[in-house]
Amino acid sequence: MRIGIDVGGTNTDAALLGDDDRIIATAKTPTTSDITSGVTSAIRALDPPMESVTAVMIGTTHFLNALIEGARLAPVAAVRLGLPATAALPPMTDWPERQRVAVGGHGYLCHGGREFDGRPLSPLDPEELKRTAADIAARGLTSVAVSSVFSPVAEEDERRAAEILGAELGPGVHFSLSHELGRVGLLARENATIINAALRDLAAAIVESFAKSLAEVSLTAPFFLSQNDGTLMDVDFARAYPVATFASGPTNSMRGAAFLSGLGDCAVVDVGGTTADVGILAGGFPREAAGESEAAGIRTNFRIPDVLSLGIGGGSLVSPDGETGPRSVGFRLTEEALVFGGSTLTATDLAVAAGRADIGDRSRVAHLDPEFTARALDRIAERLAETVDRMRTSAGPLPVVAVGGGSVLVPAALPGFDDVRRPGHFDVANAVGAAIAQVGGEVDRVFQVPEGRRDAVLAEAREEAVGRAESAGARPGTVRIVDVEEVPLAYLPGGATRIRVKAVGDLDLNGISTTHAPAGAGDTHGAASHA
Amino acid sequence: MREINLDNLDDIARGAGILGTGGGGDPYIGKLLAREAIRKYGPVRLVAFDEVPDDATVVPVSGMGAPTVLLERVPAGGEEVAALRALEKHIGRAATHIAPIEVGGVNSMLPIACAAEAGLPLVDGDAMGRAFPEAQMVLPGLIGVANTPMALADDKGNSIIVDAVSNHAAERIARAVCVELGCQISSADTVMRGDQLTDGLVPATLTLAERLGAAVREARAAHTDPVLAARTMLSGTHLLTGKVIDVSRRTEGGFARGNARIEGIGDDAGRVLELGFQNEHLLATRDGGTVATTPDLICVLDTDTGDPVTTEGLRYGLRVSVLAAPCDPRWTTPGGLALAGPRYFGYDVDYLPFRES
Numbered sequence: 001m002r003i004g005i006d007v008g009g010t011n012t013d014a015a016l017l018g019d020d021d022r023i024i025a026t027a028k029t030p031t032t033s034d035i036t037s038g039v040t041s042a043i044r045a046l047d048p049p050m051e052s053v054t055a056v057m058i059g060t061t062h063f064l065n066a067l068i069e070g071a072r073l074a075p076v077a078a079v080r081l082g083l084p085a086t087a088a089l090p091p092m093t094d095w096p097e098r099q100r101v102a103v104g105g106h107g108y109l110c111h112g113g114r115e116f117d118g119r120p121l122s123p124l125d126p127e128e129l130k131r132t133a134a135d136i137a138a139r140g141l142t143s144v145a146v147s148s149v150f151s152p153v154a155e156e157d158e159r160r161a162a163e164i165l166g167a168e169l170g171p172g173v174h175f176s177l178s179h180e181l182g183r184v185g186l187l188a189r190e191n192a193t194i195i196n197a198a199l200r201d202l203a204a205a206i207v208e209s210f211a212k213s214l215a216e217v218s219l220t221a222p223f224f225l226s227q228n229d230g231t232l233m234d235v236d237f238a239r240a241y242p243v244a245t246f247a248s249g250p251t252n253s254m255r256g257a258a259f260l261s262g263l264g265d266c267a268v269v270d271v272g273g274t275t276a277d278v279g280i281l282a283g284g285f286p287r288e289a290a291g292e293s294e295a296a297g298i299r300t301n302f303r304i305p306d307v308l309s310l311g312i313g314g315g316s317l318v319s320p321d322g323e324t325g326p327r328s329v330g331f332r333l334t335e336e337a338l339v340f341g342g343s344t345l346t347a348t349d350l351a352v353a354a355g356r357a358d359i360g361d362r363s364r365v366a367h368l369d370p371e372f373t374a375r376a377l378d379r380i381a382e383r384l385a386e387t388v389d390r391m392r393t394s395a396g397p398l399p400v401v402a403v404g405g406g407s408v409l410v411p412a413a414l415p416g417f418d419d420v421r422r423p424g425h426f427d428v429a430n431a432v433g434a435a436i437a438q439v440g441g442e443v444d445r446v447f448q449v450p451e452g453r454r455d456a457v458l459a460e461a462r463e464e465a466v467g468r469a470e471s472a473g474a475r476p477g478t479v480r481i482v483d484v485e486e487v488p489l490a491y492l493p494g495g496a497t498r499i500r501v502k503a504v505g506d507l508d509l510n511g512i513s514t515t516h517a518p519a520g521a522g523d524t525h526g527a528a529s530h531a
Numbered sequence: 532m533r534e535i536n537l538d539n540l541d542d543i544a545r546g547a548g549i550l551g552t553g554g555g556g557d558p559y560i561g562k563l564l565a566r567e568a569i570r571k572y573g574p575v576r577l578v579a580f581d582e583v584p585d586d587a588t589v590v591p592v593s594g595m596g597a598p599t600v601l602l603e604r605v606p607a608g609g610e611e612v613a614a615l616r617a618l619e620k621h622i623g624r625a626a627t628h629i630a631p632i633e634v635g636g637v638n639s640m641l642p643i644a645c646a647a648e649a650g651l652p653l654v655d656g657d658a659m660g661r662a663f664p665e666a667q668m669v670l671p672g673l674i675g676v677a678n679t680p681m682a683l684a685d686d687k688g689n690s691i692i693v694d695a696v697s698n699h700a701a702e703r704i705a706r707a708v709c710v711e712l713g714c715q716i717s718s719a720d721t722v723m724r725g726d727q728l729t730d731g732l733v734p735a736t737l738t739l740a741e742r743l744g745a746a747v748r749e750a751r752a753a754h755t756d757p758v759l760a761a762r763t764m765l766s767g768t769h770l771l772t773g774k775v776i777d778v779s780r781r782t783e784g785g786f787a788r789g790n791a792r793i794e795g796i797g798d799d800a801g802r803v804l805e806l807g808f809q810n811e812h813l814l815a816t817r818d819g820g821t822v823a824t825t826p827d828l829i830c831v832l833d834t835d836t837g838d839p840v841t842t843e844g845l846r847y848g849l850r851v852s853v854l855a856a857p858c859d860p861r862w863t864t865p866g867g868l869a870l871a872g873p874r875y876f877g878y879d880v881d882y883l884p885f886r887e888s
Contacts, residue, residue, distance in 0.1 A: 085686040088608030089563050115713040116600050122687070149604050185602045187560075280848070287848060306848070389796075390850060392774075446599075487843055488780055498599070 001052045003219075004435025005039055006252055006428075007031055007060040010273055010331040011405070013431040014042035016053075021259075021436065024048075026428040028405075030331075035062060035206070036213040043217050050218045054509050057434040059226035059248045062206055063199050067099065068296045073198040075104030077141040079132060079165065080190060081112030081148035081157050083122060091147075091190060096297040103198045106141060108132045112157040113149030116446060116496065121149055124157055126164050133168030144169070145197040147178035147190035152445045155179040174200055174240075181243060183444050184498065188301035195298065196243035203242035207235050224507075228304055230255045230285060230433070231440035231504055234473070246295055247304035249430065254279050254286045254305060256433030257401040260423035266399040267388045267417075270429070271406030273315040274328040278387045279307045285482055285504075310387045312380055314406030316347040322376040324350075338364045347409055350377050357408035377411070385414040403429035439507050441468025441479075444500040449488075458484070458499065465503040474505030532582055534574040535643055535653070535737075540565055543737060545744030547639035548839040549761055550736070552828050554811035555636015555662030556598030557841065564606060565640045568647035575643055576652040577737060578628070580728040587725030588624055589654055590615055591632035592645045595666070595683070595705060596715035599843075601637065607686040610717035611645035617690040618682035618719040630654035630728075632669060632721060634736040635662025635811075641717070653737070658721060660733035660859040661828050664810040666705055667698035668871045670861050671721050671731035681705060681720035685712040733859045739764075747837040757837025758852040761830070767856030768887060770815055770822055771795050771804040772834055775849045788877075791845050793853065804853055806831065808842040813876050815853060823855035824878070826862035826871045827885045830854050857885040 001024070006013045008031060016025040027045035032038035039058070066072045078091035091107030092100050110128050113121040136144065144165060148157040155177070162175040176197040182189030214223060224232040226248035233244060250270070257268040264284040270277045280287040286305035293304050311326025315333040318324050324347050329336040336342035338349040339360025345368075351357040353365040353373045392398050399419040402410035403426040413420055425432060443465045449457050462481055469479045483502040535543070544558035551558075569575065583589065592611040594601065619625050629646040631639055634657040646653040658669035666678055678698045683705060684690040691708055695701035701720075709716050723731055743764045750760035762769060777792040788809055795802035804822075807814030812829040815822050823829050831840040834850045861867050863882065869875065872882045 082604070084607045084688075086605040086607065088567060088606045089560070093563055093567075113604075115604070116597070119713075121604065121713070184599060186605050187602075391848075486780070496597075 001048060001054060002435050003043065003046065003048060003053055003056045004431040004433065005042060005056065005058045006249070006430035006434055007035055007039065007058065007062065008249065008430070009061065012038040012042045013428040014046050015425065015428050015431040015435050016046045016048050017432070017435045023425050023432065026425055026431070028428065034209075035060070036209045039210065040213045040216055043214075043219065053219055053221045055221050055507065056214060056219060056223035057226060057232060057437055058210060058223060059252045059430065059434040060206070060245060061249050063202065063242045064246045064295065066199065066202055067195060070098040070102035072202045073102040074143050074201045075141055076106065076194050076197040077136040077139070077144045078107045078190065078194050079110060079144060079146045079161065080108065081110050081124065081146070081161055082186070083109050083111045085113070085121060085149060086186065089187065091194065094187070094299060095191070099296055099298060103194060104141070106139060108135070110161070112161060114151070114154040114157065116150060116153065117448065118150070118154045124160055129161055129164045130168055133165045136165070137169055142173045143176070143197040143200055144173060145176045145178070145190070145193040147186065147193050149186060150184075151177075151179035152184050152189075176200070176240075181241065183301050184446060185301050188299045191298050192243055192300045192302060195295065195300070196241060199242040200239065203239050207239055211235070224437070226252055226434050226437055228302055229440060229502070230437055232437045232507060246302060250277055250279060250305050250307050251286055252433030252437070253277070253403060253430040254281055254433065255284070255436065256429030256431070257281070257403045257423070258284045259432055259436050260403070260425055260429055261399075261401040261421050263399055263401060266401050267391060269384060269388065269400060269402045269407065269410055270404040271402065271409055272313050272404050273330050273333060273406060274311070274313040276310045276312045276384060276387070276406070277307045278310065278391050279305050280391050283482055306391070308387055308391055310383060312347065312383065312409065314346070314348045314409065318345045318347060318350060318376055322372060322379055324376060324380050347380065347406070351408040356411075359408075377409070380409055381411050381414050384410060385416050388414065389416060402426065437507075438504045439469060439472045439474045440502060440504040441465050441470070441472050441474070442500065442502045443468065445498070447497055447499050449497045458486070461499045461501045462503070465501040469503040469505050473508055475508035479503050479505030532576055532578050532652070535569070535577050536574045537566060537569055539741055540569075540640075540643070542744030542748060543639060543741045545747055546740035546742065547634055547636055547744075549743055549747070549830050549832065550639075550660075550740055550828070551635035551662040551839060551841070552811045552830055553808055553840065553842040554664065555633065555638060556594075556601060558637045558640050560601055560605060561637035561640025561644070564608070565643040565647070567608070568644040572647040572650065575646045577655050578652045579655050580732070580734055583628055583654060583725040583728055585724065585726035587627040589628040589630050589723045589725060589728060590618060590626040590719050591630040591658060591721050592642050592717065592719045593632040593638045594641050594715065595718050596709050598637065600713065600715040604686070604713060604715055609648060610684055610686055611641050611719070612648050613684035613688070613690060614682045614717040614719040615645065615649060617684055617692065618680060618722070621680050621682060621692045622722060626651060628652050628654050628725075630723075630732065631657040631737065633657055633659045633662055634733075634740055635659065638662070639737065639740055654728065654732070655737045656728065656732040656734045657736045658732055660736055661826070662811055663871055666702040666718070666720065669721060670733065670859065670867070671723060671727070672698050672870065673861060673864070673866045674727065674730045676721060676723055676727060676731055678721045680722070681718060683708050683712075683716050683718050685716050751836065758832050758834060758854070761832060761837055762854045762856075765828065765830070765854070765856035766887075767828070767830070767854045770853040770855055771799050771802060771817060772797060772852040773799055773802075773804065773850075775845060775847055775851060778845050778847060789842060789845070793851060806853065807878060808845070809876060810842060812842065814873060814878055814880065815855065821880055821883050823885070824873045824880060824883050825876060826858040826867065826882070828856040828858060830856065855885065
């Protein structure tokens with residue numbers, strides 16, 4: 001049996017799945033400010049036979065929130081290898097003031113790095129790194145982010161620099177290396193690395209408190225955290241790469257919707273208290289957003305799901321003219337909505353009045369004009385349909401799966417979409433998505449593709465991705481390629497092509513031992529749990 | 532004369548990205564460089580052609596290479612000035628003005644940084660009025676201005692002077708140097724006298740980029756259509772609004788070629804636009820008929836935001852609007868079309884004169 005938990009801003013959702021993936025129990029409890037007591041009460045509500053639970057998967061927005069608030073971040077030494085290049089734009093050049101101050105703003109420019117084809121840009125200078133280490137030590141910094149030019153092509157300089165710095169700084173200082181965290185695009189990758197370094201102390205604390213809350217309920221199974229791409233990381237990996245959890249929330253919802261509905265290709269409408277998030281599943285995985293993404297105003301290049309948010313949720317306010325949202329009563333729904341004895345007309349009240357949902361006290365909405373209710377609900381359906389239509393990629397029929405606590409607002413058919421499903425357990429789809437997560441491996445770098453060798457190069461990249469998934473803990477034989485992308489680089493001769501291959505497989509629980517190898521080990525770039 | 536200050540950079544970069552017609556490189560890094568240079572050295576004086584003395588020495592500067600490399604091997608700072616100094620030494624006189632060679636993409640920004648660092652005024656105009664991939668694709672070539680002597684410089688202190696028998700030869704030599712030096716170098720070339728600017732350059736294109744960027748920004752803020760705002764500013768025509776449903780890329784005879792298929796939505800439902808691209812968007816075919824070709828501008832914009840979509844960024848599922856805008860009329864002369872018409876890029880179609888419709 002496995003337990004999936006999603007720690008959201010408002011609710012902590014949990015689901016207990018049997019070994020046959022059947023859903024045995026679900027639970028919804030309020031998220032608590034200490035996170036862990038919410039998790040404990042969610043697990044208690046599931047009431048699982050503790051000794052039969054083999055794994056616990058947790059999705060959390062904790063790390064992203066910490067970055068947005070600029071709170072609980074550790075000061076970071078941002079070491080960049082690339083001189084004489086890159087000096088014009090030192091680390092954290094384009095950061096918002098709050099986050100820059102929160103991580104201390106310590107940047108170091110050193111020699112090292114590569115050209116696009118792997119040639120050295122300039123040699124590493126051990127003496128320079130030792131002087132850098134002395135300054136880092138003098139400032140008392142214990143988290144170091146190392147980013148080297150073209151490390152996605154050649155990572156050795158980052159490793160060597162970390163060794164040299166580590167030897168000087170001694171134990172108790174940890175390193176985040178950029179080639180393990182991002183793709184080509186130095187500033188965005190370096191930003192992700194610095195953010196990761198700033199979150200590592202927090203990650204250790206969170207992992208420990210999750211462990212404590214599991215121990216409190218006598219759960220001894222290993223636990224995993226959800227990553228942005230819907231795959232899992234183990235606790236060692238989570239301590240080392242907390243930044244990889246940033247977009248796990250929407251990913252888990254969509255993956256859960258796919259599982260619950262049995263559909264791999266569909267649109268997912270996840271309606272919460274304040275927003276409806278619409279995404280597209282292809283082959284069971286969320287379609288990813290193109291280009292750069294931002295986290296708390298900082299440019300990064302994580303791959304995150306392409307999600308369009310609409311300001312309509314179960315707690316959205318309904319105006320006298322029948323328009324809903326974007327303002328919402330949020331988590332105060334159970335105090336302020338009419339059906340709960342409050343005085344605010346919310347979208348949930350409309351659903352109850354129309355007989356679509358049985359929530360709270362229906363008599364409190366009996367006074368609503370049925371025509372007004374129908375018109376307002378039609379308007380919601382129309383706007384949801386517009387949003388789904390903007391996300392769809394072909395004119396062919398596209399099933400829509402509605403999940404989330406607010407999905408009672410989604411009717412059985414939307415304009416232009418006849419096939420709308422709300423599967424069982426729709427309200428805990430995100431927790432289910434966490435529970436069914438797999439492990440993955442990814443290759444993403446610039447390859448030289450000589451004329452006529454394209455197939456061979458692609459095969460090499462595929463094999464490497466499969467190998468990474470397996471070394472990340474996927475059961476051999478279950479690993480499949482879920483995405484291949486190749487983009488020849490513009491204005492660059494010689495067949496330089498950026499190739500990205502992603503492979504995923506089932507978590508091999510037998511492979512999980514008590515001895516954790518150094519997580520990630522560099523060759524599990526963007527990958528998952530390390531067994 | 533007016534000043535380019537920190538406040539102008541976002542709009543210029545946004546507009547320059549659209550004028551890049553899918554290429555020219557993301558202006559983001561260039562914008563950061565210009566910002567740092569202006570912070571350090573103060574605002575840049577932007578001058579119109581008629582403010583430049585006839586005997587002025589105007590030197591266009593630019594970056595050459597792969598935008599992906601620029602995003603990764605970020606500049607050291609001062610590369611354009613290094614190329615400028617090498618060129619000045621070679622020609623035996625000092626530059627009096629800096630100019631952009633290419634307003635589309637990142638090369639709108641690098642001259643701003645260079646002008647700030649060198650303390651020289653910047654000419655409001657460029658040699659293309661858009662983005663093109665090769666060094667000989669410049670309007671001054673049509674009035675007999677050579678692109679050499681050309682000075683190339685990298686971030687390590689290397690520089691090289693190219694003297695070539697033709698502008699095409701200079702392009703080939705410079706490209707080889709560029710690859711050897713890591714696929715991102717700076718160039719100072721195509722030296723002009725002040726009295727050649729009107730015939731040689733497209734006027735007021737930095738100002739156009741800024742107004743274009745401002746129009747898109749304001750439309751977004753006012754929740755009106757940013758694509759319409761861009762189209763109006765460029766006197767362009769609407770080709771199609773739809774979704775990218777297929778993107779294919781291949782290498783053919785040394786060209787990285789691509790095609791994208793965009794299926795119409797809304798008012799364009801039922802129509803299909805085929806886009807032919809290399810480094811830039813070069814050809815648009817709608818429902819089987821050619822509707823726009825290079826050297827006219829074919830701009831692919833994100834339908835919701837008006838942000839430019841680059842050829843590298845074209846992806847299945849993107850919602851885009853495609854518009855065409857007229858190029859500078861000199862590009863449509865036989866000489867201009869020989870440099871940058873569809874046949875130069877290997878397409879078996881003639882230039883289709885721009886139509887307002």
